Amino acid sequence: MNLRIIEKEDMPQFAEWANKPEVLGEYNPLRQMSRTEVEKMLENPSDLKPFILEKKDGSKIGFIIHFHVLHLGTGTKQLEIGYALVPSERGKGYCTEAVKTIVDYLFLSREVIRIQACTDTRNLGSQKVLEKAGFKKEGTLRKYLFIRGEWRDAYLYSILREEWKEPKILTKTSE
Numbered sequence: 001m002n003l004r005i006i007e008k009e010d011m012p013q014f015a016e017w018a019n020k021p022e023v024l025g026e027y028n029p030l031r032q033m034s035r036t037e038v039e040k041m042l043e044n045p046s047d048l049k050p051f052i053l054e055k056k057d058g059s060k061i062g063f064i065i066h067f068h069v070l071h072l073g074t075g076t077k078q079l080e081i082g083y084a085l086v087p088s089e090r091g092k093g094y095c096t097e098a099v100k101t102i103v104d105y106l107f108l109s110r111e112v113i114r115i116q117a118c119t120d121t122r123n124l125g126s127q128k129v130l131e132k133a134g135f136k137k138e139g140t141l142r143k144y145l146f147i148r149g150e151w152r153d154a155y156l157y158s159i160l161r162e163e164w165k166e167p168k169i170l171t172k173t174s175e
């Protein structure tokens with residue numbers, strides 16, 4: 001599996017995934033975004049960074065994103081990740097590998113002290129991925145996500161730099 005930063009030619013595919021209930025799964029909020037909205041969102045450098053997950057044969061199987069969560073009171077920015085795979089490629093270990101890779105990349109390339117993720121409390125697959133990648137559950141965010149017409153509780157997970165210790169997949173020279 002390869003993880004690479006999104007390119008212009010991936011935009012139509014990313015826009016399609018971002019609008020597709022089958023790809024977002026049962027535990028992600030649904031939204032409809034035009035290609036132009038997706039492009040604008042991706043042009044904002046401080047906002048959202050998508051990476052495309054590709055199999056060795058070059059087929060695109062999903063995405064992983066990182067974005068900033070801002071604490072307005074202090075101006076503190078934390079990094080959060082999110083991900084989704086096309087249904088036919090789930091359960092094969094790809095997302096665990098992708099999360100480990102992006103964690104390596106972020107800790108190697110930035111001075112961040114934590115990376116966080118939040119997931120619907122029913123989303124067992126996502127929780128397992130995070131735990132396998134070394135994240136710890138911090139607690140419950142009550143009625144945090146609006147999904148399919150109801151406010152859902154979510155778990156907040158994080159991994160701290162001191163827990164990560166060293167790269168698991170990337171090496172310092174392969175950054």
Ligand SMILES: CC(C)(COP(=O)(O)OP(=O)(O)OC[C@H]1O[C@@H](n2cnc3c(N)ncnc32)[C@H](O)[C@@H]1OP(=O)(O)O)[C@@H](O)C(=O)NCCC(=O)NCCS
Binds near residue numbers: 026126
């Ligand atoms: C959640 C998701 C990203 C998991 O990706 P994946 O590539 O299938 O996960 P992996 O194959 O790396 O699986 C990791 C572990 O979770 C388990 N797992 C995966 N899906 C599961 C599910 N639905 N229920 C329970 N366990 C599950 C796997 O069996 C594996 O455990 P094991 O190593 O002990 O066998 C994928 O199901 C998906 O894209 N879902 C829709 C989008 C989504 O929910 N994104 C997350 C939003 S927070």
